Amino acid sequence: MTEHDLANSQLGSLSYDPALESASIARLRASYGLFIDGSFTDASAHERFVTLNPANETTLATVAQASSADVDRAVAAARRAYDTVWSKTTGAQRAKYLFRIARLIQERARELAVVETLDNGKPIRESRDVDIPLAAAHFFYYAGWADKLDHAGFGADPQPLGVAGQIIPWNFPLLMAAWKLAPALAAGNTCVLKPAETTPLSALVLAEILQQAELPAGVVNIVTGDGSTGAALVDHPDVDKIAFTGSTEVGRLIQQRVASSAKRLTLELGGKGANIVFEDAPIDEMIEGIIDGIFFNQGHVCCAGSRLLVQESVADEVLRRLVRRVEQLRVGDPLDKNTDVGAINSAAQLERIKELTAFGESEGATRYTSSCVLPESGYWFAPTVFADVSQSHRIAREEIFGPVLSVLTFRTPEEAVAKANNTKYGLACGVWSEKGSRTLWVAERLRAGVIWANTYNRFDPTSPFGGVRESGFGREGGRHGLEAYLNV
Amino acid sequence: MRLVTEHDRGVHIPSAGRVPAVESEAQLRALLTSLSGVDAVGAESRAARLATRSIKKSSKLVAIDLAIAMVDLTTLEGADTEGRVTSLCTKALRPDPLDPTVPAVAAVCVYPDLVAHARSVLGHSSVHVASVATAFPSGRASLKVKLLDVREAVAAGADEIDMVIDRGAFLSGRLGQVFDDIVAVKEACGVSRLKVILETGELVTYDNVRRASWLAMLGGADFIKTSTGKVTVSATSPVALVMLEAVRDFAESTGHVVGVKVAGGIRTTKDAIRYLVLVNETVGSSWLSPDRFRFGASSLLNDLLMQRSKQHHGAYVRPDEFSGD
Numbered sequence: 001m002t003e004h005d006l007a008n009s010q011l012g013s014l015s016y017d018p019a020l021e022s023a024s025i026a027r028l029r030a031s032y033g034l035f036i037d038g039s040f041t042d043a044s045a046h047e048r049f050v051t052l053n054p055a056n057e058t059t060l061a062t063v064a065q066a067s068s069a070d071v072d073r074a075v076a077a078a079r080r081a082y083d084t085v086w087s088k089t090t091g092a093q094r095a096k097y098l099f100r101i102a103r104l105i106q107e108r109a110r111e112l113a114v115v116e117t118l119d120n121g122k123p124i125r126e127s128r129d130v131d132i133p134l135a136a137a138h139f140f141y142y143a144g145w146a147d148k149l150d151h152a153g154f155g156a157d158p159q160p161l162g163v164a165g166q167i168i169p170w171n172f173p174l175l176m177a178a179w180k181l182a183p184a185l186a187a188g189n190t191c192v193l194k195p196a197e198t199t200p201l202s203a204l205v206l207a208e209i210l211q212q213a214e215l216p217a218g219v220v221n222i223v224t225g226d227g228s229t230g231a232a233l234v235d236h237p238d239v240d241k242i243a244f245t246g247s248t249e250v251g252r253l254i255q256q257r258v259a260s261s262a263k264r265l266t267l268e269l270g271g272k273g274a275n276i277v278f279e280d281a282p283i284d285e286m287i288e289g290i291i292d293g294i295f296f297n298q299g300h301v302c303c304a305g306s307r308l309l310v311q312e313s314v315a316d317e318v319l320r321r322l323v324r325r326v327e328q329l330r331v332g333d334p335l336d337k338n339t340d341v342g343a344i345n346s347a348a349q350l351e352r353i354k355e356l357t358a359f360g361e362s363e364g365a366t367r368y369t370s371s372c373v374l375p376e377s378g379y380w381f382a383p384t385v386f387a388d389v390s391q392s393h394r395i396a397r398e399e400i401f402g403p404v405l406s407v408l409t410f411r412t413p414e415e416a417v418a419k420a421n422n423t424k425y426g427l428a429c430g431v432w433s434e435k436g437s438r439t440l441w442v443a444e445r446l447r448a449g450v451i452w453a454n455t456y457n458r459f460d461p462t463s464p465f466g467g468v469r470e471s472g473f474g475r476e477g478g479r480h481g482l483e484a485y486l487n488v
Numbered sequence: 489m490r491l492v493t494e495h496d497r498g499v500h501i502p503s504a505g506r507v508p509a510v511e512s513e514a515q516l517r518a519l520l521t522s523l524s525g526v527d528a529v530g531a532e533s534r535a536a537r538l539a540t541r542s543i544k545k546s547s548k549l550v551a552i553d554l555a556i557a558m559v560d561l562t563t564l565e566g567a568d569t570e571g572r573v574t575s576l577c578t579k580a581l582r583p584d585p586l587d588p589t590v591p592a593v594a595a596v597c598v599y600p601d602l603v604a605h606a607r608s609v610l611g612h613s614s615v616h617v618a619s620v621a622t623a624f625p626s627g628r629a630s631l632k633v634k635l636l637d638v639r640e641a642v643a644a645g646a647d648e649i650d651m652v653i654d655r656g657a658f659l660s661g662r663l664g665q666v667f668d669d670i671v672a673v674k675e676a677c678g679v680s681r682l683k684v685i686l687e688t689g690e691l692v693t694y695d696n697v698r699r700a701s702w703l704a705m706l707g708g709a710d711f712i713k714t715s716t717g718k719v720t721v722s723a724t725s726p727v728a729l730v731m732l733e734a735v736r737d738f739a740e741s742t743g744h745v746v747g748v749k750v751a752g753g754i755r756t757t758k759d760a761i762r763y764l765v766l767v768n769e770t771v772g773s774s775w776l777s778p779d780r781f782r783f784g785a786s787s788l789l790n791d792l793l794m795q796r797s798k799q800h801h802g803a804y805v806r807p808d809e810f811s812g813d
Contacts, residue, residue, distance in 0.1 A: 009498050009499035009501070009736075009771055009772030009773055009774035009775065010498050010772050010773045010774075011498055011499065011768070011769060011770075011771075011772040011773075012768055012769050012772070013768065013772060013773035013776075014547065014550070014551065014554075014764065014765075014768040014773065014776055015547055015550075016541065016542070016543055016544075016547050017543075017544050017545040017546055017547040017548075018544075019542035019543075019544045125540060129540070280524075280525070281524070282524055282525045282526055282527035282530065283524040284524070284526070284530075284531070284534075284733050285526065285527035285529075285530025285531055285534065286527075286530075288530060288533075288534050289530065324498065324499075327498075328769065337540070337541075337542040338541055338542055434525045434527075454527050454529070454530065455529065455530065
């Protein structure tokens with residue numbers, strides 16, 4: 001080349017016109033009831049609440065607020081279905097329903113993806129390519145187990161627990177419903193599911209799918225509402241098992257409340273995952289992995305790689321490339337197929353992210369925030385990286401649950417392990433190195449339920465997922481996931 | 489850790505950079521093996537993710553015109569004739585005879601014996617004459633023969649030479665030999681641009697692609713090119729991604745800008761736009777120009793013309809509306 005253009009090359013400067021998925025595909029109704037005993041019903045007190053589109057703060061629908069009387073009805077329906085139908089079905093019969101549900105999720109995948117994106121704020125690319133396909137995959141996977149429980153390693157003829165109360169979070173609404181329902185149903189339990197207050201809609205579309213699949217009435221009941229609905233479910237005397245995914249704070253309350261009962265409990269709680277980068281890591285793929293680790297789903301991921309531990313010898317280079325890549329993230333309308341980072345799920349969550357990042361600055365970390373233009377309405381937070389973070393900073397210790405990465409450095413593998421483990425959580429970690437022996441050395445010393453090597457935030461129904469310490473206990477996914485719903 | 493500065497937001501090409509001098513095979517090997525490895529799973533998933541970008545409306549029109557201007561319209565058949573090359577050159581100058589707003593392509597790419605004829609048809613137009621040389625496509629000839637091949641093509645009027653590297657030498661570790669060949673060919677090119685074909689389908693691993701890319705750039709390549717189009721595996725998105733990353737990192741560390749040419753099997757507008765997205769999001773705007781990115785293709789041009797006409801007129805025309813050659 002004879003002449004050099006010495007200007008900076010702007011990444012992503014070929015502009016992409018908006019490529020919007022149509023919101024009408026969601027076919028949302030103006031109002032939704034509770035799904036109890038196979039049909040939709042209004043709440044007994046006729047109370048309703050509104051669910052918003054966090055990307056523009058418009059109302060999507062009103063949803064019934066279940067009272068303790070409604071929870072009572074739902075648990076009674078689940079008990080009746082357990083006693084009269086579901087506990088008498090064979091594994092092969094249960095598998096038939098689970099396969100049907102999986103196929104129907106696939107058939108209605110586009111609709112579900114749009115519903116999820118509208119209600120949650122996550123980019124359509126993620127709901128389309130991750131949430132919905134994985135939800136279907138979980139039903140397919142556990143359908144396969146339903147008639148093979150004898151061979152799952154829990155002895156001959158393992159028995160279900162009975163009625164499972166399941167409380168799920170707002171970050172992956174349909175996927176978390178699938179994680180909870182599929183193994184429970186495969187194992188022969190009946191369920192009362194409580195979706196998160198801000199994201200009830202995809203679970204209610206799933207309720208329609210359960211009707212389409214002709215799942216016997218009462219086998220799955222869905223009660224929408226706020227924390228009081230969840231509390232009524234946790235406290236209900238006829239529930240045999242509580243499975244909760246959400247914050248450590250709420251998990252602790254639930255554990256206290258079930259402590260004096262015979263209820264089984266599994267908790268999948270918060271995390272402060274460390275992504276550990278050694279100097280020999282494959283640099284381009286590692287940068288992508290860090291980005292996926294923290295900006296996937298706006299960082300609303302319990303296993304997010306929210307702490308980056310980078311070997312000091314490559315720290316400057318990694319930070320420079322990371323910042324360039326963050327700048328390139330396309331933040332905006334979640335329905336745009338080219339959006340990488342969508343809206344924060346709620347005003348309350350946005351407030352928490354702002355509060356914690358303010359501490360980051362006041363405690364002396366160096367802040368870098370993407371210069372992306374944020375939409376005027378809705379809840380938005382620009383992707384942010386903090387450098388010069390130390391172990392004592394609040395942004396290195398507390399779960400932010402937003403698109404905020406804290407970067408720390410280390411010099412030796414021992415120091416990396418010590419820093420990674422210096423947290424009350426223990427959900428997930430990542431290790432980046434081309435040297436397999438070192439990856440294994442580090443992995444066996446990390447205190448975390450999930451460890452990824454040269455990748456991050458990869459999920460598969462065949463792989464168990466769950467935490468240690470304040471990230472909870474119990475496993476979801478894989479053969480291990482059955483244990484949470486069997487009397488073993 | 490230092491503060492992040494403004495220029496860290498894009499690809500920063502230093503004006504005072506320098507290409508490191510290669511003094512020995514051992515030094516060259518040390519340099520190439522010091523490059524970061526490529527994680528195959530990660531590279532493939534990154535390329536696959538970028539393939540889901542949805543390019544619509546006016547951005548699609550921009551991309552189509554850009555792609556047309558980046559085409560090296562190629563004919564590399566044993567049965568090539570002067571008549572066919574004339575037809576190709578006419579099309580290169582004005583891809584759609586009925587629509588003067590369609591840009592000319594970047595170059596016409598032919599075998600060395602047809603360079604003089606192509607030059608006579610294209611004259612001093614903007615369309616370059618590119619020629620494959622150096623015992624294309626296998627590269628299995630003595631250096632003396634390869635250099636003669638190059639000199640004859642340049643003398644006949646080729647502005648651009650597409651050389652092949654000796655993959656056998658590269659794979660058996662004779663890196664110095666591959667380097668020396670490139671340096672010698674570059675010298676024989678004179679002012680003509682040198683495109684170095686890595687034949688990535690025969691290099692097999694992404695680590696090899698990254699090392700061969702750097703080797704070619706250190707040897708003086710103006711472009712690095714994926715493939716001859718004559719082996720089973722030609723250009724793929726992950727290979728292009730790895731080469732674009734190499735070009736970006738080389739520019740940032742040496743200040744020397746090298747282009748990328750993808751060739752073989754690129755037939756549709758959709759494929760071409762996916763490559764443009766890859767360029768856009770890996771090296772950025774400066775590479776979105778025929779000086780820095782090319783498509784080696786023949787049938788691609790007609791599909792670009794058809795999609796362009798669809799974007800403008802709202803309906804497809806018959807394929808026969810565009811000439812076959």
